[in-house]
Amino acid sequence: MRKQIAAANWKMNLSYQQAAGLLDELLAQQIELAPNQEVIFAVPFPYLAMAKEKVAGKTNYFVAAQNCSDKKSGAYTGETSVEQLQSIGIGHIVIGHSERREYYNESNAVLATKVDLCLAAGVTPIFCCGEPLPIREAETQNAFVQQQLEESLFHLTVEQVSKVVIAYEPIWAIGTGKTASTQQAQDMQQHLRKVLADKFGADVADGISILYGGSVKAANAVEIFASPDVDGGLVGGASLQAAEFTAIIQALKK
Numbered sequence: 076m077r078k079q080i081a082a083a084n085w086k087m088n089l090s091y092q093q094a095a096g097l098l099d100e101l102l103a104q105q106i107e108l109a110p111n112q113e114v115i116f117a118v119p120f121p122y123l124a125m126a127k128e129k130v131a132g133k134t135n136y137f138v139a140a141q142n143c144s145d146k147k148s149g150a151y152t153g154e155t156s157v158e159q160l161q162s163i164g165i166g167h168i169v170i171g172h173s174e175r176r177e178y179y180n181e182s183n184a185v186l187a188t189k190v191d192l193c194l195a196a197g198v199t200p201i202f203c204c205g206e207p208l209p210i211r212e213a214e215t216q217n218a219f220v221q222q223q224l225e226e227s228l229f230h231l232t233v234e235q236v237s238k239v240v241i242a243y244e245p246i247w248a249i250g251t252g253k254t255a256s257t258q259q260a261q262d263m264q265q266h267l268r269k270v271l272a273d274k275f276g277a278d279v280a281d282g283i284s285i286l287y288g289g290s291v292k293a294a295n296a297v298e299i300f301a302s303p304d305v306d307g308g309l310v311g312g313a314s315l316q317a318a319e320f321t322a323i324i325q326a327l328k329k
């Protein structure tokens with residue numbers, strides 16, 4: 076069975092002390108994960124080492140960076156490379172979150188480069204895609220998100236794409252309290268799996284985890300995650316509260 080993943084994206088929230096406290100509180104729950112389940116904490120850069128230390132020895136718990144440079148190394152002040160992240164034991168990086176696309180003008184082409192750097196370093200890219208509200212209102216969301224995949228992932232080999240995790244996040248549902256309906260999430264994620272199947276083969280597409288993101292919370296996680304093509308969630312706001320995120324982890328399919 077595909078990996079079922081609860082990924083917390085803390086974004087630019089929490090002080091160091093608050094972040095450490097939140098991890099302590101969550102990990103104290105001792106939530107046992109099935110072999111196909113994973114929990115990933117995408118934390119701000121200065122907290123990566125601390126978070127790594129806290130999840131050390133906990134099976135199927137991982138720490139992710141929220142971004143990386145599109146350059147391999149060199150004179151890029153303020154940037155952090157995939158190789159640097161990999162050298163401190165980071166095995167997952169969120170790539171192309173809609174906030175990066177919108178506020179930092181990250182294009183599909185730049186994101187393709189970041190995906191390549193991740194895969195070359197043996198790091199799992201959590202590749203984000205999703206449409207803004209006007210595209211949804213025009214009912215052209217399937218083509219829009221398909222193009223994001225085509226331009227950032229279609230150059231990969233079958234072996235490479237099998238290592239990618241995809242997160243579908245309709246932008247109009249992020250931080251708005253407005254969740255895509257279970258049917259809307261399933262329809263898009265089924266579409267994306269078909270797009271992947273047509274390009275890479277059904278077996279490959281069947282093995283790729285596709286997460287849903289956008290106002291996931293304890294109250295809706297069971298229903299959203301129950302859909303056949305939804306393999307867990309990329310969770311923003313609700314991942315900042317221990318009780319909420321605990322319930323979201325427990326909502327993962329086994």
Ligand SMILES: O=C[C@H](O)COP(=O)(O)O
Nearest residue numbers: 084249250289290311312
């Ligand atoms: O990365 C997470 C998504 O942007 C969703 O954020 P949200 O759960 O606060 O809507």
